[in-house]
Amino acid sequence: MKVLKFGGSSVANAENIQKVAAIVMSNSEQQVVVVSALGGVTDALIKAGTLAEQTDETYKDVLKELEKKHLDTARALLPVTHQSSCLSMIKQQFNELEEICNSVFYLKELSLRTRDRIISFGELLSSKIITAFLQSKHVDVEWLDSRKLIKTNSSFGFAAVNFETTNQLIITTIQALDKNIFLAPGFISSDNNNNTTTLGRGGSDYTAAIYASSLNAASLEIWTDVSGMMTADPRWVPNAKPIERISYQEAMELSHFGAKVVYPPTIQPVRQKNIPTWVKNTFAPNDAGTVIDSITQHDGDIVTGISSINAIAVLSLEGSGMIGIPGFSKRLFEALASANINVVLITQSSSEHSICVAVNTSDAIKAKEVVDSTFEVEIAQAKVEPLKVETEHSVIALVGDKMKSHPGISGRMFDALGRNGINVRAIAQGSSERNISAVIAHADIKKAVNVLHEAFFENVYKQLNIFILGVGNVGGKLLGQVLQQQAFLQEHLNLQVRVTGIANSRKMLFADNGHDIDLKQWKEELSEQGEPMQLSKFVETIIQKNFRNSVLVDVTANEDVAKVYEQLLSKAVSVVACNKIAASASYTHYSELKSLAKEYNALFLFETNVGAGLPVIGTLNDLRRSGDVVTKIQAVLSGTLNFVFNNYDATRPFAEVVKQAQDEGYTEPDPRLDLGGTDVMRKILILAREAGEQLEMEDITNNGFLPEECFKGSVDDFYKAMLKHEDHFKKLYKAAASENCKLKFVAEFINSPEGKTANVGLKHIPADSDFYHLYGKDNIVLFYTQRYPEQPLVVKGAGAGADVTASGVFADIIRVARV
Structure with a gap:
């Protein structure tokens, strides 16, 4: 003997009921089949009763829809020659149900006892329709009235079972009937006065367990719409895994804490008799499913x-x-x-x-x-x-x-x-x-x-959800690098980098459920599907989506964007910033961002603020973490300025060389930030702060080389002013050349007993200097420390360009994942 229970999704309609019948008929063993109401019927019955209590006559419409649903199901299942008695039964049941609801309507009262009576019709109707269908297939099946066999107290809505009486009634009834298949309604029972009671929502599982326990069944099978219990709700966790085996105690804990596959009281009756219980899928009957039994130390994960x-x-x-x-x-x-x-x-x-x-x-x-x-x-x-x-x-x-x-x-x-x-x-x-x-x-x-x-559970990979603000030159290169490396990162680092939001100054686009942004066609998707860009909405969407391991990637030079870091860090969203504004703002703000990141277990990373893709800040942090003390930093930190002075030889206008640098993507949108020294000041300020000093921008001396007129007006005015002052730039070049030196814009931070100073400015660099052989757009940083007092630790390489900057941002993104 075994007991099978089919839930509401399994008997939702005629098509599903045919699948149920196929499963029942494929078993040769003696079996008790317990069924729930047709899908959605119990809720509709509750609604009808509630409307009647509220003297809302639309309860009659609800009942008519329910009657039609059952009549249509019966007609779809049964041959015409078998329909008459079943359709008559349905009509009779709904006449009785309507009379009860009419009484509720006139009394304006829906007691728990009456409510139980109303909702019992769902299981009564479904079980009789399914019995008639099996009989039409020449299956010798006996319908059992669970109300006569399962006896309870009078706690309507959630009645307690009298197991001694119930067990005897079930055993006696089954033994007296010479049948191989019995079909019974779940959920319903009765008290000592034969008033209909119910066993609580989900009680059909419990009904099946009661039958199984009373009959000492070989097994209980709970057929539903999932292939067993899962490690988590698959609607929320796409990578949820089926649980092959689970103990009674674990199943009780999971079902109590919201796992809807098994109704919590179901476990106790079968546990007492040590009856293995299977959770199976009506729509994939060959799937293994989950077995619930007494084995507690099963193989598998530590957490079930x-x-x-x-x-x-x-x-x-x-x-x-x-x-x-x-x-x-x-x-x-x-x-x-x-x-x-x-x-x-x-x-x-x-x-x-x-x-x-x-x-x-x-x-x-x-x-x-x-x-x-x-x-x-x-x-x-x-x-x-x-x-x-x-x-x-x-x-x-x-x-x-x-x-x-x-x-x-x-x-x-x-x-x-x-x-x-x-x-x-x-x-x-x-x-x-x-x-x-x-x-x-x-x-x-x-x-x-x-x-x-x-x-x-997911030893396979860790998912990182990134939102990129700024998908221009650098941001576009970053997206290309992510696309290129996605498979590599998943295979070698167990890391899935998922781009879930992108934006430029005009539009923004987010990945919707089940659909990531296509990194091969992101430009088209942003243009065609993107909505107007609103920074506040972009930030709100990141917070509202509330994805795990979320990262804002700021590839802009926008002050307003830098102002949202605080809001995101306080929501545990990490920030990777190419934008220098936040880290070079007031020390109080810089420190606050660092504190927020620490407090909310997020990361605030900005390696590209100083050397594009060069590991400058990372190296400095490693020195300090290992106990070293920085005494001096000397650096050429502007790839733009290095490019400009490496290419200017007074044979063509200085303005032309600057324009070339801008056209090749080495400058900020406004080149004066580079040539005026502001960008370099920000960089040395950030390095000084990362070295542990509380410096502000006004503490840095800027020995600039641009004439004052160059700072007035627009960028076009800037180029005109440079052409006007070409003699000034020739003079600078020739002064250095006369000393066999090169021009380099150098930043310096000194940490000495006499004080801490920082400055930037144009210097003559002799041939024996580390800075002399610095070509193209390269940067160089010399770290003098207590461990490197004479021969500095040198970091050197390309310090500008979209590709290397994007790679530096990408490296920071991966650092977030590795923490």
């Missing part, structure tokens, strides 16, 4: 699954008058129990100053009323504060029998949540260590499930 409960309210009872006084917890839980409020999670501080419990949000108002009433005297005496209620929360749980033998699981859990900016409101862990639960904001639940699934 991740589940969650939504619509949770956190109740906090606090007060100094609670400390050292016994009985507060008892009174709190008695108050909640008296109002039939189920407690999902409990935690109490060791100081006894507060008790925190989680309940369903629907019970929150009632909970506050009964608890404040219970502690009315203490509240009046200011010994206890009124109950604090916080809604919009969820509970997330890690479940696994093997967790108790592996230390550090909770640490990994909370580290993963913390690194993604998910705040934990309350924590609970049972003494069995089979479950670790945390209360978090409901807005973070989907992200949290994905984060934990990645941490405990």
Whole structure:
């Protein structure tokens, strides 16, 4: 003997019922088949009853639609010669149902007892239709009335089963009937007065478990629309994996914490009789599914699954008058129990100053009323504060029998949540260590499930979601590099880099669900599908999407963009900045961004602020982390200026060389930022700060070389002014050449006992200098430290250009993933 249960999705319509019949008929063993109502019927019946209670006559329309649904299903399933009696039964049932709803309409009252009677029609109708269909296929099947076999108390809506009486009735009935297949409605039962009761939403699973336990069945099969239990909800986690085997205890924990595949009370009856329970897929019957049995130390992952409960309210009872006084917890839980409020999670501080419990949000108002009433005297005496209620929360749980033998699981859990900016409101862990639960904001639940699934199950890869602001020259090269390296990163670093948002100054585009931005056609997608660019909306969308491991990549020189870093870092979104404005703003702001990144477990990286793709800041940080102290930094930090002075020999106008640099993509949009020294000042300021000094821009001396007139007006005016002052530039060149020197724009930071100074300016560089043989757009940085006092540590290479700058940004993106 085995018991099969088919849920609402399995019997949703005639087509699905035919699949159910095929599964039933393929079994040669004696079997009891338990079925739910047709898909959506129970909710519709509840709606009809509620409308009738509210004297809304549209309940009749609901009933008519339901009647039509059942009649159409019967006609689709049954040959014409078998339809008459079934259609007559359906008509009769709906006449009775309409009379009950009419009574509710006139009385304006829907008691729990009447509600149970109304919703019982769903299972009664579906089970009789399916029985008639099997009989039309010449299957010798007997319909069982579960109301006559499963006896309960009179707790309508969620009745408690009298197992002693129920077991005897089921055994006696089955033994008296010489049949191979029995078909029974799930969910419904009756009390000692033969009033219809129900076993709670999802009770058809429970019904099947009751039959299986009573009959000592060889197995229980729960047929649904998924191929077994999963490591997480596959609607939220695309990479959720099927669980091959799970213990009764683990299944109970997962089902209690929101895994809807199995109704929680189902497990206990089969566990007592050690009956293996299979979760199978009606629509893929050959899939292995999940077996639930008594084996606790099964092979597989340490964590078996991740589940969650939504619509949770956190109740906090606090007060100094609670400390050292016994009985507060008892009174709190008695108050909640008296109002039939189920407690999902409990935690109490060791100081006894507060008790925190989680309940369903629907019970929150009632909970506050009964608890404040219970502690009315203490509240009046200011010994206890009124109950604090916080809604919009969820509970997330890690479940696994093997967790108790592996230390550090909770640490990994909370580290993963913390690194993604998910705040934990309350924590609970049972003494069995089979479950670790945390209360978090409901807005973070989907992200949290994905984060934990990645941490405990997805050894294949880590996903990084990047949003790129600025897809011009450098940004475009970056997208090309990401496209080129995606497969390599996934294969060799287990890293999936996903571009989920891009924007230029005109338009912005985001990846929608199930569709990433096509990096081969991003220009076309941005142009054709992008919406008007609004920086505030771009930032809000990043926060609203709330993807795990999110990164803003700023490839602009825009001050407004730099101002949004603070908002994103405080939401645990890392920032990779090519834009120098933030790191070279006031030291207070720079320090605040660093602090925010640390506080919210995000990263603020800006390697390309100084040397494009060169590892300048990274090298400096490594020196400091290893305990070295920087005493001096000397550098040529402008690829633009180096290019200009390497190519200017007074034989063609200085302005022409500058224009060439701009055309080849080496300058800022306004070349005066480079030639005026502002860009170099920002760079040496950033290096000084990264070396540990609290410098401001005004602390840096700028020995500029451009005539004052060059700074007036537009960029076009700038070029005209340079042409006008060509003699000035020739004089600079010839002065250096007369000394057999080259012109280089040098930045210097000195950390000495006499003080800390920084300056930038044009210098004559002799042939024996490290700066002399610096060609094209190359940069060079000399680090003098306590470990490198005479011969400096040198970082040298291309310091400008879209490709190398993009590669530096890309390297920072990968650093975010490696943390």
